[in-house]
Amino acid sequence: MTNTTCHDLLLILFAAIALGLTSLCVGAEAPTDLVLIPAGEFTMGSEGKALDEDAAERPVHTVSLPAVLIDKTEVTAAQYAQFLNEVKRTKDDAGNPFLGLPQHLPVELVGGQWRPTAGKEQFPMVDVTWYGASGYATWAGKRLPSEAEWEQAARGTDGRKYPWGADMDYAKLRFGQDSIGPVGGLPAGASPYGCLDMAGNAWEWTSSVFKPYPYVATDGREDPNSTERRVARGGSWTGEPHIATTTYRFRPEPTFAHAYLGFRCAKSPE
Ligand SMILES: [Ca+2]
Numbered sequence: 569m570t571n572t573t574c575h576d577l578l579l580i581l582f583a584a585i586a587l588g589l590t591s592l593c594v595g596a597e598a599p600t601d602l603v604l605i606p607a608g609e610f611t612m613g614s615e616g617k618a619l620d621e622d623a624a625e626r627p628v629h630t631v632s633l634p635a636v637l638i639d640k641t642e643v644t645a646a647q648y649a650q651f652l653n654e655v656k657r658t659k660d661d662a663g664n665p666f667l668g669l670p671q672h673l674p675v676e677l678v679g680g681q682w683r684p685t686a687g688k689e690q691f692p693m694v695d696v697t698w699y700g701a702s703g704y705a706t707w708a709g710k711r712l713p714s715e716a717e718w719e720q721a722a723r724g725t726d727g728r729k730y731p732w733g734a735d736m737d738y739a740k741l742r743f744g745q746d747s748i749g750p751v752g753g754l755p756a757g758a759s760p761y762g763c764l765d766m767a768g769n770a771w772e773w774t775s776s777v778f779k780p781y782p783y784v785a786t787d788g789r790e791d792p793n794s795t796e797r798r799v800a801r802g803g804s805w806t807g808e809p810h811i812a813t814t815t816y817r818f819r820p821e822p823t824f825a826h827a828y829l830g831f832r833c834a835k836s837p838e
């Protein structure tokens with residue numbers, strides 16, 4: 569091998585290493601699990617007049633929000649099992665339970681350790697109360713999105729009724745009996761910002777207390793200590809199709825849990 573050939577090979581080797589390091593750095597700067605929702609105004613609510621609309625969605629109004637980062641997908645059973653194993657409890661400081669009935673959970677306690685049920689690792693964590701969702705979010709260094717943040721992430725700024733547009737398309741959401749599945753499995757159903765499963769799969773808890781519109785973040789509806797009903801969004805694998813819109817406001821008690829109710833997290837940009 570000549571000196572020239574060795575030199576060329578070394579150059580190629582250094583270039584390959586540099587390329588690999590660059591790829592790693594780019595990956596670290598752009599986490600793929602969070603989506604940036606830019607600051608600005610969006611249209612919230614609906615006319616609440618059509619058969620598939622609810623009076624609680626009235627009136628249509630403009631809301632201005634700061635930028636927020638929101639999870640691209642619902643929190644998974646595998647992620648939630650890790651949380652339970654690290655915090656080593658299933659209630660918060662006030663004694664509020666994190667979980668619902670064991671038979672509805674996609675996680676199980678075996679030998680003192682939580683693990684996702686076989687085959688459910690990437691399914692949404694469901695059967696979790698508002699306290700259980702909030703506890704996970706805090707542990708993860710995040711928080712629950714407000715229902716306004718959730719709605720903007722789902723519908724963008726053009727007032728769309730579904731994440732993908734104006735009309736229902738059953739190929740774009742997990743909806744209907746036994747259709748719950750791995751999170752993020754239907755890219756065609758993405759919101760304008762790229763959030764997945766915002767219609768269907770699991771309902772998603774938000775931080776917001778259920779109060780009449782207009783949405784005003786400072787009127788008590790974002791009080792973390794309130795015990796009033798909290799808003800969940802997006803519809804799920806079970807239920808009526810008219811509630812899988814970007815505007816419908818499900819409002820269970822914060823201690824409610826069911827096999828169709830999960831969550832995703834958010835955080836404010838640093
Ligand atoms: Ca969902």
